[in-house]
Amino acid sequence: MTSEFDDIQEDDLEVIPPVAEDQAERPAASPQIEELARELEQKTREAATANEKYLRTYADFENYRKRMQRDLADFRKYANEQFALELLSVVDHMGLALKHAGETDETVQGMQKGVEQVYKQLRDALEKFGVKQFAAEGERFDPARHDAMMQVVTDEVPENTVVQVMQDGYLYHDKVLRHAKVSVSKRPDGEKREDSINEQ
Secondary structure (H helix, E strand, O other), rough: OOOOOOOOOOOHOOOOOOOOHHOOOOOOOOHHHHHHHHHHHHHHHHHHHHHHHHHHHHHHHHHHHHHHHHHHHHHHHHHHHHHHHHHHHHHHHHHHHHHOOOOOHHHHHHHHHHHHHHHEEEEEHHHHOOOEEEEOOEEEEOOOOOEEEEEEEEEOOOOOEEEEEOOOEEEOEEEEEEEEEEEEOOHHHHHHHHHHHHOO
């Protein structure tokens, strides 16, 4: 039985040497595959840019949301500020009425006690809603809390000390609602000159 390869001569065979896998040539990419690779790279860049924009927008939104929450909390906290400021004049007048009532005879003692109770209730109601009087007399003058109405020449207290309160100052929570109207100490001129000589 003869084989169909019997008549093939040795010279007819082409010997192909083996090629290592890492040296094997890959088939050349077709233009269509190259185009798809470029498009994929472009879309990847676009997706990265879109993701970065999303992250920035989300961060901006979070900052805006937090700012709005703070603003809303402040609005709720200070919503009654104007109302409280208007009530302070009522408190002032009642305080003056009590002061003058104490200077008269016994016939007005009953009225004085009634006004004192109303005055106390009004002050308590204001405190309940965050309106509190702050101490000024004897304190160092602070323009953030005090309005200086006049200066008093004295050597009994240090210079720039509140020596008299003409109208009480009030805080609304942690904010100055109304400055205290005060008179402030001033050293006699002779003492100032002596201090400046001593400093030299």
